[in-house]
Each structure stands twice: as C-alpha cells, then as structure tokens.
Amino acid sequence: MNKDIVCIGAGYIGGPTMAVIAKMNPDRKVIVVDINADRIAAWNSEDYSIPIYEPGLVDVVKEVRGRNLFFSTDIKGAVQQCDIVFVGVNTPTKMFGRGSGRASDLQYWEATARSIKEYANGDKVVVEKSTLPVRTAAAMEAILNGGTGNGERGTGIKFTVLSNPEFLAEGTAIKDLLEPDRVLIGGPETEEGRRALEAVVDIYAAWVPREKILTTNVWSAELTKLAANAFLAQRVSSINAIAGLCEATGADVDEVARVVGADRRIGPKFLKAGPGFGGSCFKKDVLNLVYLCETFGLHTAAEYWTGVIRMNQHQQERIVSRLFSAMFNTLANKKIALFGFAFKADTGDTRETPAGTVARLLMEEHVRVTVTDPKALDNARRDLADLPGVVYEEDEYKAAEGADAIVLMTDWRHYPTLDWQKIYDSMRKPALVFDTRNCLDAAELRRIGFRVLNVGK
Ligand code: UDX
Ligand code: ADP
Numbered sequence: 469m470n471k472d473i474v475c476i477g478a479g480y481i482g483g484p485t486m487a488v489i490a491k492m493n494p495d496r497k498v499i500v501v502d503i504n505a506d507r508i509a510a511w512n513s514e515d516y517s518i519p520i521y522e523p524g525l526v527d528v529v530k531e532v533r534g535r536n537l538f539f540s541t542d543i544k545g546a547v548q549q550c551d552i553v554f555v556g557v558n559t560p561t562k563m564f565g566r567g568s569g570r571a572s573d574l575q576y577w578e579a580t581a582r583s584i585k586e587y588a589n590g591d592k593v594v595v596e597k598s599t600l601p602v603r604t605a606a607a608m609e610a611i612l613n614g615g616t617g618n619g620e621r622g623t624g625i626k627f628t629v630l631s632n633p634e635f636l637a638e639g640t641a642i643k644d645l646l647e648p649d650r651v652l653i654g655g656p657e658t659e660e661g662r663r664a665l666e667a668v669v670d671i672y673a674a675w676v677p678r679e680k681i682l683t684t685n686v687w688s689a690e691l692t693k694l695a696a697n698a699f700l701a702q703r704v705s706s707i708n709a710i711a712g713l714c715e716a717t718g719a720d721v722d723e724v725a726r727v728v729g730a731d732r733r734i735g736p737k738f739l740k741a742g743p744g745f746g747g748s749c750f751k752k753d754v755l756n757l758v759y760l761c762e763t764f765g766l767h768t769a770a771e772y773w774t775g776v777i778r779m780n781q782h783q784q785e786r787i788v789s790r791l792f793s794a795m796f797n798t799l800a801n802k803k804i805a806l807f808g809f810a811f812k813a814d815t816g817d818t819r820e821t822p823a824g825t826v827a828r829l830l831m832e833e834h835v836r837v838t839v840t841d842p843k844a845l846d847n848a849r850r851d852l853a854d855l856p857g858v859v860y861e862e863d864e865y866k867a868a869e870g871a872d873a874i875v876l877m878t879d880w881r882h883y884p885t886l887d888w889q890k891i892y893d894s895m896r897k898p899a900l901v902f903d904t905r906n907c908l909d910a911a912e913l914r915r916i917g918f919r920v921l922n923v924g925k
Contacts, residue, residue, distance in 0.1 A: 469593070469667060471496045474546040475554040476580050478502035478511055478539060480641075480748070480817065481597055481634050482556030483520055487528045488645040490537035492675040499538045499546040511539035521816040521843050524642035547587040552667060554632070555580050556597040561752050570759040572601050572752070581611045584627075591626040593664040597634055599697075599749060601756050602690040605629045605654075628664040630655045631686050633693030638747065639814030651681045654689025694760075697753040698773060703738040704745045705779035711741040711924030712786065721924025722906060741924040743822035743877055743904040744783035746811030751777060751820050784825040787875070787904055787923075792833070794900060794921055795873060799833040803871040803896070807864060808878020809841040809848040816843035822904075823877040824851050831855050840867035842880060865890060873900040879907045892916045 473489065475482045478500045490498040502508050510519040512533075516526050529537070540546060547553060557580050562573040577598060584594060594612065596605055612627035631654040636644040651672045655665035665683055672681050684692070707725055714721040721741040729736030745751075754773050761770035792799055811821035818824060823839070830837050838859040839848050845860050852858050861867040864883075868874055868891045876883060884907055892899055901913055902921040910920045 469551045469591070470549075471552075472499070472550040473497070473552045473554065473671070474499045474501060474550040475556055475597070476501055476543060476547075476584070477556035477558070477598070478504070478507050478519075479556060479558060480520055480522075480638060481636070482554070483511065483518070484522055484525055484528075484636065484641040485556065485597065485634060485645060486554070487525060487532060487537060488642065489671060490532040490535075491528050492646075493671060494536055496671070497536050497538070497550075498532075499540055499550065501540050501543045501546045503541070503543070505541050508539050508541050522641045523639065523814055528642060543583055544587040547584055547592070548589045551591065552593045552595065552671075553584055554595045554597050555584075556634075559598045559600055559752075560748075561755055567759055570755040570762075572599070572756055574600070574604070577604070577608075578611065581608050585612050585614075588625050588627070592628075593667055594627055594629045595668055596629065596631045596690075599633065599693055599753055599756070600631075600690060602687055602694070602760060605631050605686045605690060626660065628656065628660050629686070630661075630664055630668055631689035631693075632668060633689060635693075635696065638817055639812060646675070648676060648680065651676050652684065652689050652692060653681065654684045654686040654692075656686055694753045694757045697749050698757050698776070700738055701745055701750040701754050701780070702773075702776045704740075704742075704750075705776045705783075707739045707741045708744060708783045708923075709779055711783075714741075714924040715790075719924075724924075741906065742783075742879075743787060743826065743923070744780040746819065746821040746823075747817065748819040751780070781825070783923075784822050785829065787822075787826055787902065788829040788833070790921060791830075791873065791875065791900075791902060794902075794919065799830065799835045801834060801836065802873070803836040803838065804830055804873045804875060805838045805840060805861075805867040805871045807840055807867070807874055807876040807883060808844075808880055809839050810844040810878050810880075813879045813881060816847060818844050818847040818851055821851075821877075823848075826875065826877060827852060827858065828855070831857065838867045838871065840864050841878065842882075844878075865894065869894045870896055871899075872896050873902060875902045875904065876908065877904055879905040884908050888913060888918075889916050892918060 475486045486498050486500045507519050557576040559572045559577055562568055562571045609629045653668050655661040669681055711721040725739040729739045754776050758770045758773045806823055809823045827837050838861055840861045849860055898919055900919045904923050906922050913920050
C-alpha cells in the first residue's frame with residue numbers, strides 16, 4: 469500500500485483536514501479533488517483567495533500547497549495514484565421523499581462511492597469523513613465490493629471501508645486538527661480491517677499522541693459522531709431552556725451557567741445561552757439520530773432528541789416575540805439592523821444560522837431589515853435572495869443609521885469595541901439593542917441611553 473492520500477470533496481471538512489494532514493506528513497503526497505471546478509480553482513488561486521474562511525488555514529495552505537498538497541478536478545487520476553481515499557462530500561438533510569427533513573441525502577456520497585469503484589486500479593482503503601448515518605460504511609462496502617459479501621469483486625480489487633469522523637469546529641478548525649481531544653477511527657474486525665486501520669492511525673500518529681487515537685468498530689465510530697454532536701446540541705438547548713426561565717424570574721443565565729458548570733461532572737463549556745445553535749452539523753446530526761431511532765422503533769428516544777431541535781427553533785421565535793413586545797407591539801416599517809449573520813464568530817459560514825431564521829421572521833412582520841457581517845455578507849445575500857427587501861451593509865455604523873433596534877446575532881470579537889455612543893447618536897429613539905449573545909457591556913449601553921435586552925436576564 470502506498471502512503472499517498474486522496475480526499476474527495478474540497479469543502480469545510482476536506483480542505484482544512486487535508487491541509488493539516490499534509491503539513492504534519494511531509495513525506496506523503498495529499499491530493500484533494502472535487503467535481504466543482506470553481507472551488508478547486510479557488511484553492512489553487514495565486515493570491516490564496518481560498519473558498520473557506522478559517523483562521524490560520526491560509527498559512528497552512530501557503531506552507532504546503534505545491535509541496536505535498538495538491539488540489540485537482542482529476543478524480544480518476546488521484547484515485548489511481550493513491551491507496552488511501554478519504555471521502556468528505558456533502559451530506560445535507562434530505563428534503564424530499566422518504567425521511568424528508570430528517571435523513572441524510574446520500575446521493576453525493578453514493579455517486580462518490582461509484583466513481584471510486586469505477587476508477588480503482590488496485591486495493592483501496594476508503595475512509596468516510598462526512599457525517600453519515602450509522603451503517604453507511606456497510607452500504608459503501610456493498611457498492612464498492614459489488615455486494616458479494618466476501619470483500620471482493622470480480623476484478624479481485626479489495627475495498628476496505630473505515631469511518632474516521634471529524635470533530636473539528638468551524639472557526640477553530642486548525643487548532644482542533646492540530647491539538648484534537650481525540651481522533652476516532654472505526655474499522656472492520658477482520659485482518660484487512662486491522663491493517664487498514666493501522667494505515668490510517670499512522671497518518672494521525674505523525675502528530676497526535678497515540679493514546680488520543682481511539683479505535684472502535686465501524687458502527688461505533690459512525691454512531692459516536694452523531695452522539696457527540698447530539699450531546700453538544702442538547703447542552704445548548706438545555707441552557708437556552710433555562711434562559712427563558714431566568715428572564716421570567718429575574719435570575720441571570722450567565723450566573724446560573726457559571727455555577728452549574730463549576731461542577732466537574734458537568735464542566736463549564738457549551739453552556740452559553742444565545743440565539744440557538746446553527747452550523748451544518750448539529751441540526752443535521754440530531755435529525756439523523758431521530759431518524760435512526762424511529763427506524764428501529766425507538767419512538768420515545770426519537771421524541772427526546774426532537775425536543776432538542778424544537779427548543780432551538782423556539783429560541784429564535786422568542787427573540788422576535790420579545791422584540792415585538794419591547795417595540796410597542798408593532799414592528800411594521802421599523803428598521804432593525806442584524807449585527808452578524810454567520811452562525812458563530814470567526815467563520816463566514818451561514819448554514820442553519822439563527823440569524824437567517826430571525827431575518828425571515830422579521831420580514832414577515834414587514835420590518836426593514838439591514839444585515840451587517842464582516843465575513844458572511846455574500847452568503848447572507850445568497851441565503852436571503854428570495855427576500856428582495858433586505859439591505860446588506862458592510863459598515864456597522866452605516867447599518868445602524870436611522871435604525872430603531874440593533875439585534876446582535878453573532879459574537880464577533882470587535883462588536884463590543886465599536887463606538888456605541890456614535891451608533892446611539894445615529895439611531896431613531898428610543899434606541900434598542902438586543903444582545904442575543906450577552907457579549908456587550910449592558911450597563912455602559914444603558915448609560916449611553918439604549919434600552920437593552922439580553923438572553924436569560
Ligand atoms: C460542531 C461541533 O462542535 C464539532 O465537533 C463538529 O465536528 C461539527 O459541529 P461547529 O458547528 O463548527 O462544530 O460549531 P460549534 O462551536 O460547536 O457551535 C455550534 C453552534 O452552537 C453555534 O451556533 C454556536 O454559537 C452555538 N453554541 C455553542 C451556543 O449557542 N452556546 C455554546 O455554549 C456553544
Ligand atoms: P462539508 O461541510 O461536509 O465539508 P461542503 O459542502 O463544504 O461539505 O463540501 C463538500 C464538497 O464535496 C463540495 O465542494 C462538493 O462539490 C464536493 N462533492 C460533492 N459530490 C462530489 C462527488 N461526487 N465527487 C467529488 N466531489 C464532490
């Protein structure tokens with residue numbers, strides 16, 4: 469088996485992961501391929517205008533591109549050169565037919581499996597990186613090995629399928645990849661499976677301490693990814709459920725979270741109340757879990773996880789209801805500026821962003837919505853293309869001019885350092901700030917003259 473690696477899919481997972489693998493394995497050639505020629509051209513662009521904004525990524529790409537990291541549209545050539553094939557293609561939630569709104573849409577993934585099979589010229593280790601429903605590896609194995617069940621197809625080419633789910637979070641992807649809490653690799657419990665597993669362990673062992681590389685069977689690895697994201701999403705929904713109660717009772721959710729998190733069994737992370745979770749993974753993975761539970765007749769478990777999603781949607785509806793009450797029960801024709809559209813700071817990604825839901829709810833109330841964001845305005849324009857009235861403004865001060873309210877949706881680090889007096893002076897009075905991330909100095913804002921709303925206070 470040669471040591472070179474191909475990754476099919478040059479997206480949020482494939483791009484950063486392969487860049488770091490190439491950086492830490494200078495003796496291996498790493499080729500990232502994609503059917504999207506524009507995307508590959510962007511990865512290869514001379515001025516490094518790579519298609520993903522991720523702190524630190526461009527420096528890694530500068531270091532390794534052309535050294536041992538290559539981006540290409542030649543999927544066939546790359547599959548033939550490399551014996552280890554990672555698959556990082558998109559698996560969005562299916563929006564049609566059976567499992568609509570819950571199951572994963574596996575068409576891209578299946579097309580990829582079929583092209584690997586078509587192009588393979590020798591034995592291959594195929595590594596799932598995309599989040600996939602449990603038992604997908606078995607389906608992939610069936611497609612690749614022609615369903616003979618003995619791990620071989622007529623030509624004698626053998627495919628061994630492993631699961632190596634990615635736990636990186638956007639905005640901290642490079643750090644998460646360089647210093648992971650753990651790397652998880654699941655493999656079949658056969659002789660070939662063990663050999664394939666060791667080959668993939670070797671890639672990570674170049675920089676990750678061996679004890680942090682955890683190996684399991686394939687199904688455990690697949691389910692672990694869904695479970696880990698579901699637990700994280702559930703923590704966010706749990707603290708948001710407490711936030712509503714804090715608002716009603718006069719408790720302060722940040723104080724509650726600090727003390728709850730001081731219990732070492734619970735821990736302090738992922739207890740920040742806010743507008744609800746967004747991002748490409750949490751909702752999709754929880755819905756996947758729900759679909760799995762239903763498939764296996766575990767209806768109460770399915771309902772339990774559905775509650776996590778319902779709570780999240782409710783959190784965004786509550787933001788709009790509270791604005792409505794605070795703004796004298798009418799929002800029509802008022803100007804509201806959304807500060808931040810990305811689903812969290814340090815990323816331009818807007819998939820499932822709470823700001824999108826809030827923008828839509830406000831437009832239904834005939835609000836004049838202006839959106840500002842330092843990295844996500846292009847994505848915002850695309851996401852809200854069906855709402856022609858929305859205004860996009862790069863400059864926060866201009867976005868706030870004449871507004872009745874500012875709703876801070878994303879915790880961009882520079883928002884607290886803006887000149888809030890200047891912003892106040894340019895707004896219509898009474899001027900309101902709804903800080904859904906509790907990141908601004910509320911006392912200072914009140915001193916300036918703002919009316920201030922927070923989540924969970
Ligand atoms: C997540 C997982 O963290 C990662 O392991 C997995 O591989 C992919 O999904 P990501 O979606 O990039 O990563 O971001 P994350 O930092 O987990 O945040 C998800 C959402 O939860 C964001 O919208 C964030 O604002 C929100 N969140 C997070 C909170 O509202 N409160 C918190 O305390 C933490
Ligand atoms: P993720 O967040 O999972 O990385 P992205 O949507 O960012 O998802 O990236 C997935 C990438 O996979 C896209 O660039 C898409 O063009 C690519 N892709 C999808 N299907 C195929 C395929 N059959 N062959 C090659 N690349 C594919």
